[in-house]
Amino acid sequence: MARSQAQDVIRCQYCEDEPAVFHCVPCGDELCPRCKVFHLKSKVPSGHNIVRLSEKLHPTNQVKMCVVHSYKAYEACCEDCQVPVCIACIQEVHGKHTIGKLKDLYERQKAESEHELTKMKGQYKSEIIQRIKYFKNGEREIKTSHKNIREKMKKQAQDFIDHISAILTEALDESTRDEREKLMEISQYRAEAEIFEQNLEQLIEKFETLTESSHPADLILYRKQNPDTFKRFKFPFKINLTLPSYTIGHINKTQNEHQFGKFIRGHISHLTLWDDSLQAKYLTGFERVKPSTKKVSGRSLKISETKTQKGELYHVSCRDDRSAFVSGQGPGIQLIDRSGTELDKISTDWEPAGLAVMKDGSLIYSDYDNKIIYKVSLKKQKKIFINTDYGPTGLCCTKSGDILVCMHEILFSVVKYNSSGRKIQEFETDQNGRRLFHGPWSVCENINDDICLSDFSIFNRVVVLTKSGNFRFTYDGNVLKQKLKDRFNPRSLATDSLGHILIADNVNNAIHLISQDGDFLSYILTEDDGISLPHGISVDTNDNLWMVEENACVKVYQYLS
Structure with missing residues (x-):
């Protein structure tokens, strides 16, 4: 050696x-x-x-x-x-x-290059892998969506064919019945006319004999015995025949398009592959959203607190940044401002199971017992908006104007209706046929079009789906269990302009804040902030949190700065 x-x-x-x-x-x-x-x-x-x-x-x-x-x-x-x-x-x-x-x-340049190399191997590579994965998922979802749409089109077309066939069969049957009835009726007239013809031939033959070959006395005696022969000889009824007809219908192409279902194309905006910081979040489909300057504050600031005359409060839905609709135990809905002043009141026959404000400012609320969703216009005109198949609870109005509704019955689902109240989609199971949830209570839409809902059941979790209904993730409470005194108990959900998901944890007296990808960020409110039994939450147009508690309190907080 x-x-x-x-x-x-x-x-x-x-x-x-x-x-x-x-x-x-x-x-x-x-x-x-x-x-x-x-x-x-x-x-x-x-x-x-x-x-x-x-x-x-x-x-x-x-x-x-x-x-x-x-x-x-x-x-x-x-x-x-x-x-x-x-x-x-x-x-x-x-x-x-x-x-x-x-x-x-060289040493300075080497240090900078090694720093950039670390970013390229870590942050940049991770980012581009995520984007490629997102694009692949997008391609798969587009293909799946188009396949489903084509299947729906075929089914719709077959339904039209079956419907038209039924109409044709009924029309042909009606024509056959009418033909049979009219032929039977006219055959009776024809039979009477044929009998008349036979009698007339006999009478003609009789008179020919009397006038041509009989003795004059025979004619005189016959006329004497039968003076009213021609008066009693009456012709059968004459009929006025109106033939059946058929008016060819005219196809209205615009109406036909609406009957068949209108197809809406997808949209992909150009994405710049690299940017200066690679920190921008892609929040809505394939569109780039301008980053907000807001951020989560270290401590939420209470803007107002008021106590209503109503009993327990369960639901709140902001109309703007100054007022909100609230409801709770018993019938009736109030429109209040931050100070608790009642601006308006809407009477209901039953206790609302969910509230939402539509794009035009109208209010919709769910009647669980009667399986109805009512709509109240800005002029306070109330009407039945949707008759549902099951008991509706939580409601949400999407950016596109569609309505998301949580349904409770033997089976649980989330149903999407268009702005006219027509059912267009239903979510129950994932791609593998497994149930997505077992007790959807509250539903809202995030800025990236995700469907967020609280599964208030034996699982007690938040479930997030894509716009097309594919499973994304679940959130079952913060892993820092020492901060929670009891099991995660999600009730109402809300989202803000940054894509955060806010969750009212009723039992633990906490408001959870998670990212749009399901990562726990913070508790923006806890018992230490004086909240008690939070139930309904809503974020207004200025990103302030409105919260109603079961003790009839309405509180407004600023949690972004």
Whole structure:
């Protein structure tokens, strides 16, 4: 082992006896300390640059010829231009600039490059992988959506064919019945006319005989015995025949399009692949959303608190940043401002199971017992908006104007209706046929079109779906269990302009704040902030949180700054 190590020692190229300790960069010679002195006395055009042998392989100690003066090596750097230079470069161009050590500039550039390399390997690569995954998911969802749409179109067309066939069969049957009845009726008239014809032939024959070949006395006696022959001889009824007809219907192409169902194309906005920070969040489909300057405050600021005359409060839905509709135990809905002043009152026959404000400012509320969703216009005109198949609870109006409704019965589902109240979609199971939820209570739409709902059941969780109803993730409470005194108990949900999902945890007296991807961010309110049994929450147009408690309190908080 010692012999091997000895053989690995580099010897001085001059004396060949002593181990080499130094290296001359321009000459490429390996030197011992004694020969180094003699080597420095020799003159070379570029001069000597002696470094320790251990530094020989350092990038700055390797010879690199200038790209401008190929006969000169880089020996320094220009601090002003941030480029390596040779002696000729300094004389010709950089004479008045600050000249520094090539090694110093290299170390600075190396540190910055290593930092950027770390970002590229970590943040940048992770970001682009997520985007590619998102695009692939988008492609898959587009294909699935189009496949489902085409199947629906075929089914709709078959329904039309079946419907038209039923109409045709009924019309043909009616024509056949009418033909049979009219032929039977006219045959009776024909039979009477044929009998009349026979009697007439007999009478003609009788009169021909009496007038042509009989004795005159026979004619006189017959006329004497039958004086009213022609008066009693009446013709059968004459009929006025109106033939059946058929009026060809006219197809209204616009109405036909609405009957068949109107197809709406998807939209993909161009995405810039790289940006300066790669921190922008992609929040709505394939569209880029301008980042908000708002951020979550360290502590929520209470703006107002008021107590209503109503009993327990369960639901709140903001109309704007100054007023909100509230309801709770017993019938009736109030419109109040921040101070608790009642601005308006809407009477209901039953206790509302959910509230939502539509894009036009109308209020909709659900009647669970009667399976009805009512609509109240700005002029306070109330009407039945939707007759549902099951008991409706939580409601939400989407950005597109559609209505999301939580349904409770033997089976649980979330149903989407259009702004006219026509059912257009229903969510019950995931792609593998597993039930998505077991007790949907509250539903809202996030700014990226995700459907967020609280599954108030044996699971007690928040379930988030894509716009098309595909499963995204669940949230079952913060992992920091020591902050919670009881099991996660989600009731009402809300979202804000940053894509946060807010959750009212009724039992733990807390408002959870999670990201649009399901990551826990913070408790923006807890028992320490004086909240008790939060039930209904809503975020107004200015990103302030309105909360109703079961003790009839209405509180408004600012949690973004």
